[in-house]
Amino acid sequence: MRGYYKNTEATRDFIDREGWIHTGDLGYYNNDGRLFLAGRLKNTMFRMSKHMNPAEMEHCLYAHWAISEVAVLPVPREDTDDDPAAIIVLKEGVAGDQKLAEEIKAFVAAGGVTPPHQGAPLVRGINSRFSVRQKTGSGD
Incomplete structure (x- = not known):
């Protein structure tokens, strides 16, 4: 080439x-x-002087009983670090409430969780960080 x-x-x-x-x-x-x-x-994102792979965080979040789809994105901070933020889609029939949000937030180191109605929907069966970044305006 x-x-x-x-x-x-x-x-x-x-x-x-x-x-x-x-x-x-x-x-x-x-x-x-x-x-x-x-x-x-x-x-990858930069957190606490280390490169972190969002796929590893997504893998952990997929272990949660209520989560159907997830994309973890970097949220830039004023310093050189990024905060990871998870955009999630709940499994069919699961009602999202404050208690569930708090339970899911325990899986995320920082950055919070964006409920699906506030974030960008994920492509069914395909975790597309690029499309989620475009729709949410996070990252490049």
């Missing part, structure tokens, strides 16, 4: 001076030496 068509800045970010390609994928090797892809670097 020579680069992105008419986009030298993106090409410079993607291919370094030595010719290495930086895909932006995050991964790890297990004890058997197998590579597992765990997410995208662009989807």
Whole structure:
């Protein structure tokens, strides 16, 4: 690959001076030496001097009995950190109330929970952080 068509800045970010390609994928090797892809670097947020993967927080929230769909987004702060905020869709037949909101907030480190009627609906079965960011105006 020579680069992105008419986009030298993106090409410079993607291919370094030595010719290495930086895909932006995050991964790890297990004890058997197998590579597992765990997410995208662009989807991480910076919290308490560490990169955090929203997918890991979403995984925890999916364990809650009332949650059908969830997207965790960074909410920028005045300092260099982000606060994670969860936008949730409740399972069919579950009525959202203050007690449930408090229970779900216990799963989130900071940033709060946006009820579905105040946030952007998620695409059924697809967690699209990009579309949620566009609809809620959070992030770039």
